Amino acid sequence: MKNKDANVDLxxxxxxxxxxxxxxxxxxxxxKVIAYYKDQLKKYGNVLECHATGHNVQMExxxxxxxxxxxxxxGKTVELKVGSKENQHVVAVDPDGKGxxxxxxxxxxxxxxxx
Numbered sequence: 001m002k003n004k005d006a007n008v009d010l011x012x013x014x015x016x017x018x019x020x021x022x023x024x025x026x027x028x029x030x031x032k033v034i035a036y037y038k039d040q041l042k043k044y045g046n047v048l049e050c051h052a053t054g055h056n057v058q059m060e061x062x063x064x065x066x067x068x069x070x071x072x073x074x075g076k077t078v079e080l081k082v083g084s085k086e087n088q089h090v091v092a093v094d095p096d097g098k099g100x101x102x103x104x105x106x107x108x109x110x111x112x113x114x115x
Contacts, residue, residue, distance in 0.1 A: 016110040027099040034078050037091040041082045050079040
């Protein structure tokens with residue numbers, strides 16, 4: 001399993017942003033990785049399963065809703081999302097040869113306070 005990771009924590013002008021991301025490769029099939037993380041994410045709320053053409057973390061709401069949604073449909077990337085636009089966990093899984101590549105992302109934003 002190879003991995004790449006990033007951890008960003010910014011605060012400026014009353015706005016805060018924290019992003020933690022890590023990418024893995026696995027010999028496990030995408031369905032197995034998806035099933036595992038779908039079960040793990042349940043502790044944060046209802047898990048939304050999206051089929052996207054690429055990785056997509058929702059940062060800016062298109063409306064006043066704080067609920068996460070699927071922005072695109074179709075595609076080989078399966079995204080599991082849970083939380084709200086201000087505090088979200090995302091797992092994006094892609095087929096990779098006989099296994100999978102997947103990214104785990106946590107994003108938290110705040111206005112008016114620092115993180």
